[in-house]
Amino acid sequence: MEALDEAREDAAFRWYLRGVRTAYSIPGFILMSSFVGFSALAKAAGVGLWASVFMTGIVWALPAQVVLVGAIIAGNSLAAAVFAVALSSVRLTPMVVAIVPEMRGPRTRPITLYLLSHFVAVTSWVLAMAKLPDVPPARRTAFYFGLGSTLTLSNMVVVGSVYVLADTLPREISAALFMLTPMYFLTSLWGSAREWATNLAMVFGIVLGPIAHVLAPSFDLLIAGFGGGIGAYVIYRLAHRRRTA
Amino acid sequence: MSYFSNDAWWWPFFFILIAGWLATDAWRYLGVYLGGRIRDDSEMLVLVRAIATALVAAVIGNLILFPSGELASTPAALRIGAAVAGFAAYHIARKTVIVGIIVAEAILLAGLYAL
Numbered sequence: 001m002e003a004l005d006e007a008r009e010d011a012a013f014r015w016y017l018r019g020v021r022t023a024y025s026i027p028g029f030i031l032m033s034s035f036v037g038f039s040a041l042a043k044a045a046g047v048g049l050w051a052s053v054f055m056t057g058i059v060w061a062l063p064a065q066v067v068l069v070g071a072i073i074a075g076n077s078l079a080a081a082v083f084a085v086a087l088s089s090v091r092l093t094p095m096v097v098a099i100v101p102e103m104r105g106p107r108t109r110p111i112t113l114y115l116l117s118h119f120v121a122v123t124s125w126v127l128a129m130a131k132l133p134d135v136p137p138a139r140r141t142a143f144y145f146g147l148g149s150t151l152t153l154s155n156m157v158v159v160g161s162v163y164v165l166a167d168t169l170p171r172e173i174s175a176a177l178f179m180l181t182p183m184y185f186l187t188s189l190w191g192s193a194r195e196w197a198t199n200l201a202m203v204f205g206i207v208l209g210p211i212a213h214v215l216a217p218s219f220d221l222l223i224a225g226f227g228g229g230i231g232a233y234v235i236y237r238l239a240h241r242r243r244t245a
Numbered sequence: 246m247s248y249f250s251n252d253a254w255w256w257p258f259f260f261i262l263i264a265g266w267l268a269t270d271a272w273r274y275l276g277v278y279l280g281g282r283i284r285d286d287s288e289m290l291v292l293v294r295a296i297a298t299a300l301v302a303a304v305i306g307n308l309i310l311f312p313s314g315e316l317a318s319t320p321a322a323l324r325i326g327a328a329v330a331g332f333a334a335y336h337i338a339r340k341t342v343i344v345g346i347i348v349a350e351a352i353l354l355a356g357l358y359a360l
Contacts, residue, residue, distance in 0.1 A: 026342065026343050037314055051258060051261060054258055054261060058262065058265055059269050064268070064269050072247075072248040072249075075248075082263060085268035086269075091304075092272040093272045093276040094297035095297045096272075097276045097280040098290060098293050113277045113281070117270075118270055120276075122301055172354060172357040175314070175316045175319050175353070176354050178308075178314045179312075179316055179349065181308060182328065183328065183331050184342065185308075186305050186328065187340075187346065189301055189305075190335075190340075195294075197294075201294075201296070202298050205298065205303045206305055206306040208303060210307055220307065221304065224306075225296050225297070226299075227299075228302065229297070229300070230296065232299065233291060
């Protein structure tokens with residue numbers, strides 16, 4: 001019995017390590033270069049070294065961090081900053097709703113899922129949605145803990161080091177760094193789609209996002225997300241009904 | 246009470262804790278709560294995935310059209326052209342992510358140094 005328990009723990013640790021290794025992949029390195037850009041942004045805004053590192057670990061969502069720094073630059077009150085960041089982060093709810101059934105094993109405790117949910121952000125979400133189906137259900141939380149915690153800690157280190165070291169990147173290189181994130185999201189999100197409803201939702205979202213940003217800046221992501229997502233789902237359903245009828 | 250309105254050492258951290266952590270993790274916890282109530286193969290999940298994807302796609306669109314940092318000072322046409330070319334290259338290379346990124350970055354940098 002004892003030997004069996006040991007073997008089980010060993011397997012969990014192995015899957016944790018596989019999660020760690022998954023963090024050091026092309027998507028992981030692309031995310032790190034996005035945080036290079038963030039570090040430069042935070043420094044320019046006058047956010048301190050430790051505050052920038054703290055923000056990276058505790059918020060762990062790049063768009064939300066960019067919005068928060070934007071609110072700091074604008075001199076917004078705490079209440080206004082909460083509102084802006086909360087609006088930019090509503091998307092985390094459907095992302096977590098989608099990942100929980102993938103991550104939940106036969107005996108996963110709710111508290112484990114609540115703690116792991118902190119690591120949900122675009123990169124770990126895209127990586128996990130692609131890799132979790134190949135992980136044994138009982139090992140998925142260990143795998144995701146390895147992946148999520150490693151991504152978070154590595155990027156806290158990246159933000160701190162860049163803040164201290166790099167003061168003057170050439171203009172062109174700095175611009176190119178800011179382009180990495182959207183290109184990575186664009187290609188990897190397209191590849192991780194399970195059904196074409198998701199691809200269609202992506203097309204709608206990418207077009208509606210900037211339009212909504214011009215028309216209703218505070219609600220742009222909500223409008224584009226719910227409008228684009230529900231629209232794509234309805235078209236997908238209608239097409240399927242016609243085929244099966 | 247803005248970020249710079251209080252000189253206490255803890256004030257920036259408190260500001261980030263409330264406006265950053267609370268405003269993001271509350272949504273994550275809500276997601277765990279709701280996700281625990283949906284069956285794995287539920288039709289509802291197709292809809293949720295579509296909404297989550299469209300939201301992230303909107304972030305992508307905004308990052309390209311209304312970027313932050315140095316990218317903001319580059320022509321929008323160059324950014325869109327680089328993104329479209331990168332996406333096309335990604336498809337030609339049979340959905341290889343790194344190919345799409347390299348092509349987009351190469352076109353962006355070539356454009357910036359040529360300007």
